[in-house]
Amino acid sequence: MLVRFLTCLGLCAGLAAQAKAHDLWLEPEPAGLTLYQGHRHSSHAGADLEPYDPALLQAARCGAEPVRPLNPGYPLRFADCPRLSLDLTSGYWTKTPWETRNTAKTGIPHVLKSWRSEERLIRLSRWDATLARPLGDGLEILPTHDPFALGAGDKLEVQVFDAGQPAAGVTVAYGNSSRGVTGPDGRIKLRLRQAGLQRLSATRETALTDGKADVLLRTCTLQFELPR
Amino acid sequence: MKRPLALLIALIWSAPLLAHHGVAGVGAAALEGPGAPIESASSATLPAGRALAYLKLDHAEYKRYDPTAPEADYARYWMTGLGYGFTPWFSGYLFVPYHDKTDEPGGYTSRGWADLALMGQLGFKYDGRDGWQLNPAHESLDDLEDWHFTVFAGATLPTGNANARDSLGQIDPGKSRGFGKSSFSLGASAAKMLSPRLTLNLEISAIRFQEYTYADGQRVKFGDENRLNGALSYRLLADAERKFRLDGVLEAQYLHLGRDKADGVGEAGTGGRMVYLMPGIRAYLDSFSIALGVKRPVWTRLNESHLQQGAEGKEKYRLIFSVSRLF
Numbered sequence: 001m002l003v004r005f006l007t008c009l010g011l012c013a014g015l016a017a018q019a020k021a022h023d024l025w026l027e028p029e030p031a032g033l034t035l036y037q038g039h040r041h042s043s044h045a046g047a048d049l050e051p052y053d054p055a056l057l058q059a060a061r062c063g064a065e066p067v068r069p070l071n072p073g074y075p076l077r078f079a080d081c082p083r084l085s086l087d088l089t090s091g092y093w094t095k096t097p098w099e100t101r102n103t104a105k106t107g108i109p110h111v112l113k114s115w116r117s118e119e120r121l122i123r124l125s126r127w128d129a130t131l132a133r134p135l136g137d138g139l140e141i142l143p144t145h146d147p148f149a150l151g152a153g154d155k156l157e158v159q160v161f162d163a164g165q166p167a168a169g170v171t172v173a174y175g176n177s178s179r180g181v182t183g184p185d186g187r188i189k190l191r192l193r194q195a196g197l198q199r200l201s202a203t204r205e206t207a208l209t210d211g212k213a214d215v216l217l218r219t220c221t222l223q224f225e226l227p228r
Numbered sequence: 229m230k231r232p233l234a235l236l237i238a239l240i241w242s243a244p245l246l247a248h249h250g251v252a253g254v255g256a257a258a259l260e261g262p263g264a265p266i267e268s269a270s271s272a273t274l275p276a277g278r279a280l281a282y283l284k285l286d287h288a289e290y291k292r293y294d295p296t297a298p299e300a301d302y303a304r305y306w307m308t309g310l311g312y313g314f315t316p317w318f319s320g321y322l323f324v325p326y327h328d329k330t331d332e333p334g335g336y337t338s339r340g341w342a343d344l345a346l347m348g349q350l351g352f353k354y355d356g357r358d359g360w361q362l363n364p365a366h367e368s369l370d371d372l373e374d375w376h377f378t379v380f381a382g383a384t385l386p387t388g389n390a391n392a393r394d395s396l397g398q399i400d401p402g403k404s405r406g407f408g409k410s411s412f413s414l415g416a417s418a419a420k421m422l423s424p425r426l427t428l429n430l431e432i433s434a435i436r437f438q439e440y441t442y443a444d445g446q447r448v449k450f451g452d453e454n455r456l457n458g459a460l461s462y463r464l465l466a467d468a469e470r471k472f473r474l475d476g477v478l479e480a481q482y483l484h485l486g487r488d489k490a491d492g493v494g495e496a497g498t499g500g501r502m503v504y505l506m507p508g509i510r511a512y513l514d515s516f517s518i519a520l521g522v523k524r525p526v527w528t529r530l531n532e533s534h535l536q537q538g539a540e541g542k543e544k545y546r547l548i549f550s551v552s553r554l555f
Contacts, residue, residue: 155357155370172368180368189357191370 022050023176025197025223026084026123032070032077033084033123041197042176059087064135083131086121087138092213093117104212114213115205120220136164139220141172141202144187147224152195158222160186160202173201195228259468259512261372262419263427263461263475266508266521267548270429271376271419273351273363274313274554282309284550290538298335300538304328317362321347321382329403336394338403347382347413373421380433382413391443401440401448408440415455424463431457439489451486451499461510473512477521480505485540487531497535503527506548515554522547 023042026033035057039046054074060067062081070077078084092104094114105114120138124131127146134140140161147156159182160167166186171178174190182188182202192198201221208216264270274280286305293299306326313319325342351363354375363376388406391399415433422428432455439449459479466473480503487499508521523546530536 155355174370179370181366183364183366188366188368189355189371190368191373 022046023199024052024086024088024119024121024221025199026078026086026121028080028125028225029077032079033081035076035078035086035121041199056088056090057086058089061085061135063131080125081123082125082128084123084125085135087118088121089116089118091116094213105214106212113215115215115217116208116213118216118218120218121223122220123223125224134161134164136161138163139167139170139202139204139218141200141220141222143222147192147198148226150192151226152192155189155191156200157187157189158200158202160188160220162204167202167204170202170204173203175199192226195226198222198224198226259466259471259473260369260424260463262376262421263429263463263477264510264517264519265429265431265457265459265461265479266477266506266510266519266550267523268429268457268459268479268481269378269380269415269417269431269433271351271378271417273317273349273378274311274319276313276316276365278313279555280309280311280552281555282311282550282552283307284309285547287547287549289544289546291542291544292332293537298332300335301330301332303330315362316365317351319349319351321345321349323347327405336400336403338392338394338400338405340389340392340405342388343384343406343411344387345382345384347380349378349380351376351378353377376419378417380413380415380417383410386410390440399442399444399446401442401446404442407437407450408442409438411435411437411450426463427461429457429459429461431455433457447491449489451488452484453486454484456482471512471514475510475512477508477510477519478505479508479521479523481523483540497532498539500528500530500533500536500539500541502529502541504546506546508548517550517552519550520548 022037022039024035024037025041027036036049037052038049040048051074054072054076057069057076060069060078063083067078067081070079091102092114094101094103094105094108095112096108096110097112101108105111122140124147127148132142132144134142141158142161144157144159150156158172160170160172168182168184168186170182172182172188172190173179174193179190180188190200199221201219203217203219205215205217208214264272284307288303290300290302307323309321309323311319311321323345326340327342328339330337352360353363354360355371384407386406386408390404390406390408392404393399394403413433413435415431417429417431419427419429434455435453437450439447441447457479459477461475461477464474464476482503484501485499488495502525504523505526506521506523508519510517510519525541525543528541530539530541536542
């Protein structure tokens, strides 16, 4: 556990940080839930907002039903939904001694590491136990009890699923800080440090055999807001 | 009976029962987890199915007063140990001590393996949401911020030579390498992260001895030992890439020693109360933990201080070093 956790802190978190140097979140606005990217809620420095390519979006669901954005351009907006789930990818990444490039490793010399980055963002706007059930595809991080009943300083238990099954040994972060790995039942408790926007992320790395990258790096972020 | 200093040195043999104190390296379950003391009891149990190997040196250098008579010079208490996590909340330990108690030239120097010690440790915690519970198998860094507790109990086995004789053929119980009978320890500890970098550790413990009749007919019962320890550890730096962490530690130890009894009568020049302060460091590298501290008595109320050269409370300093590795 100790060695595995330290390894995860050192490698998984490090790789995850490279893959997503900025955060994605959904902002409730009059025009709808708006997808932003940047450092507004990040613990490290950077621009408040950073534009993104709307083509990042691979799929969107309200509950289990597929939905489309309200507009096709930046920033993407979605109709309000109790559980909105977005699948995004920034594609392949390759790190060399000189740079990190947003491309597959094919044909690139002196590759140190390479990965494909996939991110899922789940936003809950209210508590309903049915909303916390896994949909059964990909990586999911969900609360096991009502998070809206909590305040800053309280602990929330979450459960991580992969393909609908509890996923053990997955690194989970609060904001940008890794807080541990999930147990055999996929569960872990995290302390909510402040009011406002909450972002809890699970990151899992698996080997890739497509020849374009060494590993697939998947991150699922659970987002909800607590009153300030 | 004679040599109060020797009797008092023997009291330090209680160290095996408390040797888990240095095992505290496992208390830092991650680079950002709680810190651990140098010598006092940690409130961390071993992970289930994992073993811990441990080595500790306690080097005591004594103040000397009489240039015309051989006095206690120094003592080195080596301790090797093995621990195993039977469950996430119960750990067992076996300690094998080796003692080297050296007098000035003309005195009696005693070296050898001392009594084996066994110890069990039960770990539990308090979580504001789930209440009291035995230590779970998996805890996040946020779980590790909760109050953690242990109760521990142990006993020595009379495997050391209690009836070793000096050059004159006499038995000095204080220099013997065993108590002749088992001694017993009981204690409790508590730990809490006060901030992301600062951890408080507390310990209360006691050791009780049995009367033993030596081969020459003398009956000795060593005095009770009661301890109250507190430690603050502060994370100075952590390097996730190198799996390295360095903590500064400040430890305060209160020790109450009861008076020894020889043939049922209280012995002069034994027992007392004292407070030690020990600054030190603890470093973690992957699964290794190394601790180093220098301990000095800062307050003493010995029963007959002028007779207690070589006793606890009469050290110039004690150097505490330990290294442990989790397998």
